[in-house]
Amino acid sequence: MLPLNATIVQINEESPAVRTFFFDFQFETMKPGQFVMVWVRGVDEVPMGLSSKNSITVQKVGEATSKLFELKEGDSFGLRGPFGNGFSLPSEGEKTLVIAGGVGAAPLAPYAEAARSVGSEVHTVLGARSAGDLLFEKRFAEAGEVYISTDDGSKGTKGFVTDVLNSLNLSVYDRIAVCGPEIMISSVFRLLKERQVLEKSEFSLQRYFKCGIGVCGACCIDKSGLRVCRDGPVFSGVQLLDSELGKYARDASGRRVKI
């Protein structure tokens, strides 16, 4: 597919470095956790998790996202997707734990909403650097109970999401969905493994994407050789046992870089 032309209809300032861009059509078949390739014409094309059927939520980190931040309502960008596998939805009556760190909350907000809408009890552990960086607190709160952690203690527990998790009984949950910076998700991975609940968990991974459609192999992870863009980005915790998670990733040239 060639990129669709997406016109920006609304921009929400979520925090100083994070904006949500709503565009003029809906990815009706989108599963929370799936991503789109966002083409900032003339600059680059980067993967972004969908924060709803018609929005992406972007953190300003590099050239493409900086350029995206210069766009205004009425401007457009190219979009391909939705790609990859999303988080699996719970069944009615199942308990769901959502663990979101930083901009990792973007694909998890629609997941919490979808889980709630099928009749799951949803609890969210939402972490950020400080109170002003917390994303989608209201959306998570409307889906269920929210536990907050901030690095600086400006809201909720002072510390990391793992500090909140330490105080929770994880065995009561049927599903655990995790997304956030790799340092965070790898600590969560270790904790869930220790608490023997890994088989109930799913993690969304970030790797450098080149083709984005599962052909080039730039985003393959060790030791499984699974493609993050196509076989992921959401993997079960069990699939990530003995993997490179939290240890290293590969840069655009394919060189291993320490996390």
Add this chain to the structure above:
Amino acid sequence: MYTLTGLKLKNPTILAAGILGTTGASLCRVAHEGGAGAVVTKSIGPIPKTGHPNPSMVKLDCGFLNAMGLPNPSYPSFFQELEIAKKDSGVPVIASIFGGSPAEFKEVAKGLLPAKPDAFELNVSCPHAEGYGAAVGSNPCLVEAITAAVKDIVSVPVWVKLTPNVSDITCIGNAAEAGGADAVVAINTLKGMAIDIESGYPVLGNRSGGLSGKAVKPVAVKCVYDLYTALEIPVIGVGGVSSWQDAIEMMMAGAAVVQVGSAVYDRLDVFSEISTGIEAFLQRKGYSDVKELIGLAHEMV
């Protein structure tokens, strides 16, 4: 068992260069889960390259357009991946290499040699990397010199992957053969481009790139057909092969074995599917050996 330039292959399907070949683990997965008879790595060069900006690959109705720009970690960093592939894939591993000159090709081959690749495939055909690939591969003298330079320092087979973006591919094939190539691989992608009409921007980050997939198969069949006539050495057919029927067609044109690239988009086990299909076809038609198929179309005048 298929023998090709001295390599023993369980089946006649090979993973093409540039596809799922950045990591050793991924090459192993294509061999185990995908069923490939051999695998070719991503093209590796003398220095790390990040490649062209994205979009670097798009799916069209008729095939795929890509301009990756030879992203690779360079031979010192790829060494460990090659070792993993060699240790765990269970199939022959062919190192695809590129450079801008005979000396650079030599340097990369020499650097990877201790990891013991089963063969080298010289990429003199990438259509969208300045100073590399087709930029050197459309010059017969340079192709001969590069092939000879690598042959000079390695004892494993050397394959040369040819570009179809020349007026006469057999001329380049002859040059490779003259340089001592053990086989040629035909074809790499055809120059192509797509434009986003909403904005007027060329879609690929590099503006233009190479076309692969279904659309290029007839071009590949013709190139293989012509090379089979012109050369003594085996021709490895690649370009738009996504089914056993495509593979048989390529073999009847003259391909000893086939490589499969873009078709992994549809399914990873396309290799098993193709090789099983070929076996069934041979049985149904009463052929005792696949060799009876190779170049068959040349006899049907």
